[in-house]
Amino acid sequence: MICIRNLTFSRGDRKIFDDISMDIQPHKITAIMGPSGTGKTTLLKLIAGQLQPDSGTILINQQNVHQLSQAKLYQLRKQMGMLFQSGALLTDMSVYDNIAFPIREHTQLPESMIRTLVLMKLNAVGLRGARELMPSELSGGMARRVAMARALALDPEMIMYDEPFTGQDPISLGVLVKLIQTLNQTLHLTSIVVSHDVQETATIADYIYLISEGKITGQGTPKELYNAYSEWVRQFMHGKADGPVPFHYPAPGLADDLLDSP
Amino acid sequence: MKFFQSLGHSSLQFIAKLGRSSLFLWAILSGLGYTLSRPSLLIKQLYNIGALTFWLIAIAGLFVGMVLGLQGVYTLSTFGAESALGVMVAASLVRELGPVVSALLFAGRAGSALTAEIGLMKATEQLSAMEMMAIDPLKYIIAPRFFAGFISLPLLAALFSAIGVMGGYLAGVELLNVDAGSYWSQMQSAIDFHEDIINGIIKSIIFAWLVSWVALFEGYDATPTSAGISRATTRTVVNSAFAILLFDFLLTALMYGAN
Numbered sequence A: 001m002i003c004i005r006n007l008t009f010s011r012g013d014r015k016i017f018d019d020i021s022m023d024i025q026p027h028k029i030t031a032i033m034g035p036s037g038t039g040k041t042t043l044l045k046l047i048a049g050q051l052q053p054d055s056g057t058i059l060i061n062q063q064n065v066h067q068l069s070q071a072k073l074y075q076l077r078k079q080m081g082m083l084f085q086s087g088a089l090l091t092d093m094s095v096y097d098n099i100a101f102p103i104r105e106h107t108q109l110p111e112s113m114i115r116t117l118v119l120m121k122l123n124a125v126g127l128r129g130a131r132e133l134m135p136s137e138l139s140g141g142m143a144r145r146v147a148m149a150r151a152l153a154l155d156p157e158m159i160m161y162d163e164p165f166t167g168q169d170p171i172s173l174g175v176l177v178k179l180i181q182t183l184n185q186t187l188h189l190t191s192i193v194v195s196h197d198v199q200e201t202a203t204i205a206d207y208i209y210l211i212s213e214g215k216i217t218g219q220g221t222p223k224e225l226y227n228a229y230s231e232w233v234r235q236f237m238h239g240k241a242d243g244p245v246p247f248h249y250p251a252p253g254l255a256d257d258l259l260d261s262p
Numbered sequence B: 001m002k003f004f005q006s007l008g009h010s011s012l013q014f015i016a017k018l019g020r021s022s023l024f025l026w027a028i029l030s031g032l033g034y035t036l037s038r039p040s041l042l043i044k045q046l047y048n049i050g051a052l053t054f055w056l057i058a059i060a061g062l063f064v065g066m067v068l069g070l071q072g073v074y075t076l077s078t079f080g081a082e083s084a085l086g087v088m089v090a091a092s093l094v095r096e097l098g099p100v101v102s103a104l105l106f107a108g109r110a111g112s113a114l115t116a117e118i119g120l121m122k123a124t125e126q127l128s129a130m131e132m133m134a135i136d137p138l139k140y141i142i143a144p145r146f147f148a149g150f151i152s153l154p155l156l157a158a159l160f161s162a163i164g165v166m167g168g169y170l171a172g173v174e175l176l177n178v179d180a181g182s183y184w185s186q187m188q189s190a191i192d193f194h195e196d197i198i199n200g201i202i203k204s205i206i207f208a209w210l211v212s213w214v215a216l217f218e219g220y221d222a223t224p225t226s227a228g229i230s231r232a233t234t235r236t237v238v239n240s241a242f243a244i245l246l247f248d249f250l251l252t253a254l255m256y257g258a259n
């Protein structure tokens, strides 16, 4: 389905990706994990054709995303849902209109049918009652769930979730994990989940890629990764503070820093 | 050495920006068909951009006209030529002050608001999200705003001139007792439709183009942070003002310089 080959991408002088290749299998849930700031969101934007790689190719259904004309790219994106990390709801429309927006723009459906569709999507994320609210009246977790309903609005074949679980209470978190899994099974979607929640993600992912410092540092099924030989992978998967993955941004020792008063 | 380096750097940046903004303009213009096929988007922006600037323009036009009336009477009376007040007021308004002042006010009121709105939509990834929904924000968001500005400003400039003429009448005729008959009749006979009115309209159309383009481009090109948006808003007002005054000079030279 999605085939990434020798991808390199830099921001300024910093290489965010250095010659990485990965495959995303159709009708499966692929998770992408890695420390904050490694470029997970950037990877999704590259896949969606919003950023141009320095070199390398990304093929979706055998089409090279970065060589499509705008019309073809937009055609492809209609089959692609994306949940933005920030939600990115349109702030001058109500929750209802936000979800109806892509349907109204891309189909000729009568308003009564749009209503049914919108209410079903909202019901799936538990926010049917919040449809009259404006985005500024939503909490962070609610906004993300509305954004998820919007990503599903056009019934895409492929969906990319950027941090779907952040800011959710344990109950909605459980519901969302279930929802992603159910959607994948019943509608045969291809899903990409970017997440820090190792536990939750590992329960639904079919395959996991771990990325760090521009490279793929581990890949495999959740089980394989939990038992991985690499210390780095084990530390990340088990969330241990000690190990090769530094928690701190590079800095002199704490004692030196504290004593070093000007 | 440093000086030449930074000079070269900023000229390169300027040329790059000019290139980006030309592409941007091209993309907007190719969205004309889309805007015409979605009149509801255009009407909403006509209201936002045009109607909300209405009162500012009306009040400014009234006061500018009244000041012209007062100043005109003081100057003309030294030559005993008060009867030419109508011509003086109308000509200055229609040729210069109407297009220029309303464009400057429009840049301050509507232009800065457009920049901030687009900049904020960029910063909150709303434009990105639209692209992901296969809806081109240049067509859906930017083009209707551009054409709304393009339509509104010439109308507002005409309004400014019309109300200004009334203001001149109030100050000159009602306040300072210039003869009402000569105010209107001299104006009618001396103001030329082509020479004055059409030229004024051409000016305001070009200013409308400039201000809408600058305002929308600065928003679209803004650094997506609060400081970046505030800088972009300032640039909109400053660059629009420069562009308006520069083009006013060029157009005036072209239109009236030859004779």
Ligand SMILES: Nc1ncnc2c1ncn2[C@@H]1O[C@H](COP(=O)(O)OP(=O)(O)OP(=O)(O)O)[C@@H](O)[C@H]1O
Pocket: A011, A016, A035, A036, A037, A038, A039, A040, A041, A042, A043, A085
């Ligand atoms: N617009 C931008 N301009 C310059 N650098 C950027 C920009 N966006 C992101 N970066 C840089 O690219 C790197 C990767 O960013 P990205 O948002 O992809 O990280 P991430 O893996 O999604 O992190 P998180 O888990 O915190 O969301 C970061 O180091 C960031 O500094």
Ligand SMILES: [Mg+2]
Pocket: A040, A041, A042, A085, A162
């Ligand atoms: Mg991210």
